Amino acid sequence: MxxxxxxxxxxxxxxxxxxxxxxxxxxxxxxxxxxxxxxxxxxxxxxxxxxxxxxxxxxxxxxxxxxxxxxxxxxxxxxxxxxxxxxxxxxxxxxxxxxxxVMVREPAPLGPGSGVGPAARPGTGRGSGVEVREAVDGDGLAVAERVVVEGFPLPARLPWRRGGLLPGALLGEPGWRAWVARRDGAPAGACVSYDDGSVVGLYWVATLPDHRSRGVARAVVEAVLAAHPGRPATLTATLLGEPLYRRLGFTERAxxxxxxxxxxxxxxxxxxxx
Structure with missing residues (x-):
């Protein structure tokens, strides 16, 4: 292959x-x-x-x-x-x-106003500021985990317990990264990405209910794409998420x-x- x-x-x-x-x-x-x-x-x-x-x-x-x-x-x-x-x-x-x-996005610019670094992405979601940062320590990872469990949601993991879904040892896995979006300073969204050296995959793109339809998911995905500018990106899309991914340049491959x-x-x- x-x-x-x-x-x-x-x-x-x-x-x-x-x-x-x-x-x-x-x-x-x-x-x-x-x-x-x-x-x-x-x-x-x-x-x-x-x-x-x-x-x-x-x-x-x-x-x-x-x-x-x-x-x-x-x-x-x-x-x-x-x-x-x-x-x-x-x-x-x-x-x-x-x-x-199963959707794929080949490496391409994100468009005007989207050229941001891997650490943060100031969002513009319908009038509310959204900032995305990578979870680089155990506490940050726990925030990402809680948002995924409660926002995706993952019913089997409710109520959320720290480390059950995303153990701290993942921070030492090469290519593995977690991301947290904050809206007006409060945790609002999260996702996990995995760069295997060929492509970067996006998993568990989640937004907490109180922050939906405010550009949070878009900000998270754009942050991951900006952090891996030379990589094709891939994900599996639900019916609700697919329109957003198409707007960001993803196309269906399977x-x-x-x-x-x-x-x-x-x-x-x-x-x-x-």
Missing amino acids: EQHTFPEAAHDNAAAFWLARARALGLHAVRTAGWTAVHGGSDGLDAHRVVVTRPYSDPEGLLAELAGLFREWGTGRVCLEDPYGGLDLALYGGEGALAQA LSRWWRYPASGPAVPTAADR
Whole structure:
């Protein structure tokens, strides 16, 4: 694969992102030529995560392979991203969500007034000042974590507990960064980015309810893009977030089908903004 061939580069970034979190939490993970799986942990709050990274010719065989792994792990819940659309977890009692756009933005200027450095981005969201800064220590990371948990939201992580989603060890993972947007001085939005040396992926772009429709999500995304000016950027967009990303220069390169198991479990969280 060429360095910037999409959508495979986007899938590789997602797999590497989850592997970095697994290392920080000491979780078991398996990476093969066609998929990556990360154990959900012993607390039961996270599902086992699977990212399919390459096309497959035998969907039934792939499902059987993954089912064997989950039996070994003692499956409670599973979240599987299938960007090739050929898997059917309903055969195993799973439930599919609507397909979501895997989007990519090639390196390009952000436009007038958007050329900012990686540390801060003064926003102009509908009359309210928005500033974005990178979380560089444990306290900053905790703020980013709380905003993601409460703003995305991640129901399984409510009420928020420090370090459960974003452990402090992530600050030592190369390429891994967290960002916090403040509006009039108060935490308003956040996201996580992961630069794998080829592309930069954006994850958990979140805005707290009281600060929505004020340019917070845009400010966060622009800060990440400005901090990685030579990198293509990628994310998986919800229907609500997709219009913003298109305005910022992202284009759809694939549709990813998300599956959850069991079907009666809580809604599967997605990778990008709401």
